[in-house]
Amino acid sequence: MFKKILFATSASPVCDNAAKVAFDLELKWDARLIVFHVLGIPTHGFSPFVTDVRTGEREQVDPDYVDWVKEEMRNTYADLLKDTENVTLEAAVGVPHREILRKARDEDVDMIVMGAHTRPEDIGASRFRNVVGSTMQKVAKGARCPVVIISRPCTTCWKLFSNIVVGIDLSKASGAAFLWAARLAREVDANLHIFHAVDLAGTEVGQIKSQEEIEAHIATVRGKIENLYLPQLKGYEKVTVMVREGVPYVEILKQARERQADLIVMAHHTREIDPEQALLGSTVEQVVLRSACPVASVNRLDKTVDTSA
Amino acid sequence: MPEGILCNKTPVDTVEQLQALLADKSGKQYYEEMKLLDVDTPALWATIQKSLKSRLRTWLEICARCGMCADSCFFYLANDRDPTQVPSYKIQSTLGDMVRRKGKVDNAFMHYAMDTAWSRCTCCNRCGMYCPFGIDMGVMFSYLRGLLFSQGFVPWELKIGSGMHRIYRAQMDVTTDDWVETCGWMCEEYEEDWPGLEFPVDKPNADIIYTVNAREVKHYPEDLAEAAILFHLAGENWTVPSEGWEETSLAMFAGDWVGCKKQVESVYAAMERLKPKRMVVTECGHAYRATVIEGPYWAGLKTGQTPVESFHYVEWVAEALRTGKLKIDPAKRIKEPVTYQDSCNYIRNAGLRECAREIMSYIAEDFREMRPCGEHNFCCGGGGGLNGIGRYREQRNVGLKVKRDQILATGAKLVVSPCHNCWDAIRDLEEIYHIGIRWSFLKPLLLKMVIVPEHLRPEE
Amino acid sequence: MYEFVTGPLAWIAFSVFFFGLIWRFVWYIRGLNWQLDRVSYGHHTGYGVKGAARSIVSWLIPYGTHSWRFYSGFTLLVFVFHIGIIITPIFLLGHNLLLEERWGFRLPALPDPVADTLTVAMMIAALFIMLRRIALPEVRILTTFYDIALLLIVVTPFFTGFLAYHQIGDYSFWLIAHILSGEIMLIAVPLTKLSHALLFFLSRAQIGMDYGIKRGGMKSQGLPW
Ligand code: SF4
Numbered sequence: 001m002f003k004k005i006l007f008a009t010s011a012s013p014v015c016d017n018a019a020k021v022a023f024d025l026e027l028k029w030d031a032r033l034i035v036f037h038v039l040g041i042p043t044h045g046f047s048p049f050v051t052d053v054r055t056g057e058r059e060q061v062d063p064d065y066v067d068w069v070k071e072e073m074r075n076t077y078a079d080l081l082k083d084t085e086n087v088t089l090e091a092a093v094g095v096p097h098r099e100i101l102r103k104a105r106d107e108d109v110d111m112i113v114m115g116a117h118t119r120p121e122d123i124g125a126s127r128f129r130n131v132v133g134s135t136m137q138k139v140a141k142g143a144r145c146p147v148v149i150i151s152r153p154c155t156t157c158w159k160l161f162s163n164i165v166v167g168i169d170l171s172k173a174s175g176a177a178f179l180w181a182a183r184l185a186r187e188v189d190a191n192l193h194i195f196h197a198v199d200l201a202g203t204e205v206g207q208i209k210s211q212e213e214i215e216a217h218i219a220t221v222r223g224k225i226e227n228l229y230l231p232q233l234k235g236y237e238k239v240t241v242m243v244r245e246g247v248p249y250v251e252i253l254k255q256a257r258e259r260q261a262d263l264i265v266m267a268h269h270t271r272e273i274d275p276e277q278a279l280l281g282s283t284v285e286q287v288v289l290r291s292a293c294p295v296a297s298v299n300r301l302d303k304t305v306d307t308s309a
Numbered sequence: 310m311p312e313g314i315l316c317n318k319t320p321v322d323t324v325e326q327l328q329a330l331l332a333d334k335s336g337k338q339y340y341e342e343m344k345l346l347d348v349d350t351p352a353l354w355a356t357i358q359k360s361l362k363s364r365l366r367t368w369l370e371i372c373a374r375c376g377m378c379a380d381s382c383f384f385y386l387a388n389d390r391d392p393t394q395v396p397s398y399k400i401q402s403t404l405g406d407m408v409r410r411k412g413k414v415d416n417a418f419m420h421y422a423m424d425t426a427w428s429r430c431t432c433c434n435r436c437g438m439y440c441p442f443g444i445d446m447g448v449m450f451s452y453l454r455g456l457l458f459s460q461g462f463v464p465w466e467l468k469i470g471s472g473m474h475r476i477y478r479a480q481m482d483v484t485t486d487d488w489v490e491t492c493g494w495m496c497e498e499y500e501e502d503w504p505g506l507e508f509p510v511d512k513p514n515a516d517i518i519y520t521v522n523a524r525e526v527k528h529y530p531e532d533l534a535e536a537a538i539l540f541h542l543a544g545e546n547w548t549v550p551s552e553g554w555e556e557t558s559l560a561m562f563a564g565d566w567v568g569c570k571k572q573v574e575s576v577y578a579a580m581e582r583l584k585p586k587r588m589v590v591t592e593c594g595h596a597y598r599a600t601v602i603e604g605p606y607w608a609g610l611k612t613g614q615t616p617v618e619s620f621h622y623v624e625w626v627a628e629a630l631r632t633g634k635l636k637i638d639p640a641k642r643i644k645e646p647v648t649y650q651d652s653c654n655y656i657r658n659a660g661l662r663e664c665a666r667e668i669m670s671y672i673a674e675d676f677r678e679m680r681p682c683g684e685h686n687f688c689c690g691g692g693g694g695l696n697g698i699g700r701y702r703e704q705r706n707v708g709l710k711v712k713r714d715q716i717l718a719t720g721a722k723l724v725v726s727p728c729h730n731c732w733d734a735i736r737d738l739e740e741i742y743h744i745g746i747r748w749s750f751l752k753p754l755l756l757k758m759v760i761v762p763e764h765l766r767p768e769e
Numbered sequence: 770m771y772e773f774v775t776g777p778l779a780w781i782a783f784s785v786f787f788f789g790l791i792w793r794f795v796w797y798i799r800g801l802n803w804q805l806d807r808v809s810y811g812h813h814t815g816y817g818v819k820g821a822a823r824s825i826v827s828w829l830i831p832y833g834t835h836s837w838r839f840y841s842g843f844t845l846l847v848f849v850f851h852i853g854i855i856i857t858p859i860f861l862l863g864h865n866l867l868l869e870e871r872w873g874f875r876l877p878a879l880p881d882p883v884a885d886t887l888t889v890a891m892m893i894a895a896l897f898i899m900l901r902r903i904a905l906p907e908v909r910i911l912t913t914f915y916d917i918a919l920l921l922i923v924v925t926p927f928f929t930g931f932l933a934y935h936q937i938g939d940y941s942f943w944l945i946a947h948i949l950s951g952e953i954m955l956i957a958v959p960l961t962k963l964s965h966a967l968l969f970f971l972s973r974a975q976i977g978m979d980y981g982i983k984r985g986g987m988k989s990q991g992l993p994w
């Protein structure tokens with residue numbers, strides 16, 4: 001399922017937890033791992049200067065500098081690198097999300113793993129909001145493969161996952177999220193919890209719905225899930241379906257807690273909120289910030305079905 | 310040592326030369342070698358005699374030394390009215406002396422001339438508007454840069470930049486493959502959000518041929534996607550050329566006229582090949598200046614016009630808004646105070662002031678002019694290549710003060726800046742002086758407020 | 770002496786003046802090069818002419834340009850100085866009597882008080898221009914001996930003429946000094962940067978065409994000088 005994994009790191013402690021997972025995946029799934037760091041944000045007009053992503057300092061890039069950064073990466077991940085054989089370290093200059101997406105595309109990776117790169121730590125985001133917004137959000141939006149974001153220490157090894165929560169909203173993108181989650185669940189023999197939150201704020205603005213209406217709505221959604229999604233599981237049994245009302249990110253986090261989820265899977269909604277303007281960010285970002293377990297964002301059907309077979 | 314290994318009179322024409330220069334961090338060795346570089350005075354004088362004609366000779370001669378150009382130069386203002394920053398002084402002490410000495414100048418003089426030509430003048434041409442004789446120091450410094458380039462006295466970054474154009478016909482090492490591949494990539498990434506989105510490459514007889522800045526391709530391909538989306542929404546029949554897509558010219562900043570010619574000829578060849586009705590260039594000021602305003606002369610086109618009519622992006626946007634090809638959602642217009650950075654290159658030197666005003670009238674509710682503005686606007690502070698020259702970082706940062714104060718005086722927190730260079734300069738000025746502003750190109754702003762026609766919306 | 774300065778020397782002075790300026794004119798026009806100047810002079814003539822005319826006219830009108838308005842005090846000096854230089858000698862009664870005597874025609878003459886006012890005003894303006902040169906650092910740094918010498922060359926005929934006409938001091942000395950300095954000035958015009966008397970128009974026309982043809986004239990109302 002994971003033959004080639006791209007670990008996009010800011011080469012700072014923010015990404016330590018993600019690093020562990022990434023190296024673990026390399027080991028346990030026998031995947032090829034590309035550790036990739038984008039080291040400097042270039043300017044729009046003519047200038048050789050880049051802003052170093054970690055320090056925020058101006059730097060002039062030359063081959064030495066890139067080598068030096070790679071050396072730093074090697075030191076940072078010395079422990080993890082010890083018993084690996086299929087890992088390459090790479091660094092590039094550019095806008096982080098763009099270079100990560102470019103790399104993922106060039107290498108046709110099966111998955112991108114990254115740290116949360118949350119706003120405060122993400123120099124790119126706080127210093128250059130106009131340029132990058134949030135790296136993670138943009139990667140999640142643009143990537144064709146699943147993007148797994150890890151912000152807290154991950155206690156369970158992927159092979160041992162037993163509960164996967166997939167949040168869906170009946171869109172095409174969440175169909176992809178569902179398929180990928182189902183594939184993973186089957187592969188590691190985990191419980192798949194299908195979850196949908198009826199967004200009260202998002203539907204008809206200003207209208208307060210009566211309890212009956214909400215319940216009727218919930219019933220329809222449940223019906224749809226049962227008709228549209230469950231058949232795709234082709235008999236996989238370890239499935240639950242849950243529909244609730246509320247603010248999506250809150251509800252999905254609650255659900256993850258209740259189910260002791262090892263992984264949350266969801267679609268990143270492109271038109272959900274304007275990434276530049278939303279102060280709180282998209283649902284995915286909200287979930288990532290608060291989730292105790294890794295969050296996978298899946299938007300497209302690429303990599304969700306097994307093409308090797 | 311007459312010629313250095315890196316710093317010499319030979320322009321960069323091969324990848325090996327380019328790599329060697331790039332490997333020299335910050336041009337350390339390059340500038341060391343420059344200290345020993347000989348001046349070929351007979352050649353210099355011969356060039357001057359051939360190319361210094363009555364217009365420039367007259368300017369140098371009749372300058373009344375009246376100082377009326379002093380306050381027109383933002384460097385003079387930013388440096389606390391330092392008399393050595395008076396445009397007339399700057400040009401007379403460099404080009405003027407060089408001519409008076411019949412080209413018999415030494416290495417130290419050339420260093421001084423280089424530092425003056427690149428760190429004390431951005432070729433913004435503002436002084437020419439304030440001189441009673443119309444003496445345009447911007448034009449003369451540009452000429453001087455050509456002389457300096459021919460003698461090898463050119464900032465390291467610009468030697469590289471001009472080499473890029475000579476080798477890749479682009480300001481960065483972006484090949485035709487990279488470019489075409491990026492177009493496809495962007496189409497792929499955005500087509501789900503924008504059904505029917507296309508990125509047509511080399512389509513003959515299109516209405517519009519779109520040309521760009523290599524940095525967009527290399528680092529900011531979203532910019533390309535945004536342009537594609539806006540063309541798509543406006544229902545334009547457009548294309549990009551697989552070769553001849555680069556509109557910018559670091560060779561112009563460098564004074565490498567041969568490189569300039571090669572660069573624009575690649576664009577004109579694309580026009581001839583694809584026969585579009587017109588050309589539109591991205592939101593870049595010097596690109597438009599190079600390819601549309603000056604380019605025809607480098608290429609020897611006697612009418613001074615590009616092979617097909619050429620438009621800056623703001624012209625296209627103004628037209629699209631005027632004709633209703635793009636419609637703005639009134640509720641989404643910019644409510645906060647907003648100001649506009651008039652780029653010297655397409656406002657003062659290409660007469661597009663009204664386009665900018667027209668666009669702002671559609672998209673902003675509280676548009677505030679800088680003072681002065683339009684053709685009289687001050688340079689952002691980073692023009693003429695200055696933004697990108699490490700050696701002159703300090704001088705550049707000081708020069709930004711004028712723009713900072715202009716922006717502060719408007720009270721606006723958002724600056725619309727449809728020029729890559731100005732955009733950078735404004736970003737840098739926020740970084741250095743922290744005045745709490747944001748800045749943007751037009752494309753992202755438009756995308757946020759444009760009404761998407763029913764049939765182009767993605768189905769849910 | 771009087772014979773000499775009003776005879777052969779006058780001929781020489783006027784010849785140098787006129788032929789010198791004609792030469793300057795021809796030299797300037799012939800030196801224009803569409804490709805080096807990057808202005809297609811030969812095309813888009815309408816835009817070129819319009820640009821040139823706007824460029825010249827705006828600058829001939831006192832306070833007609835942003836620059837003239839910005840340096841309002843200096844602009845006053847400049848115009849008083851130049852109007853004095855051009856109007857006074859051409860329309861002075863004495864000069865026109867001489868003209869009639871020698872060539873049989875004359876131009877309308879200025880009343881004496883007006884001529885006097887112009888002359889004095891011009892000399893005061895010259896004084897302030899000189900003081901400005903010394904006082905303002907941004908002008909001082911530009912100033913060379915050449916600039917001061919030229920200013921003196923221009924002011925002397927007016928000063929001497931004024932003394933001679935009002936018979937202050939030795940009349941015949943001042944008269945000859947006046948004629949001589951006037952002739953020096955005439956000779957200096959084409960040979961020094963006083964040639965801006967002509968080149969001002971050419972240079973302004975050129976930059977006007979530059980803006981009119983190339984730099985935006987075809988896409989805007991013309992540069993607001
Ligand atoms: S304004 Fe013109 S004439 Fe006066 S000093 Fe400047 S360049 Fe010379």
Ligand code: SF4
Binds near residue numbers: 382383399432
């Ligand atoms: S062109 Fe601009 S920067 Fe250069 S001297 Fe003139 S006003 Fe100053």
Ligand code: SF4
Binds near residue numbers: 728
């Ligand atoms: S960077 Fe912008 S403001 Fe500065 S010279 Fe260029 S166009 Fe003008």
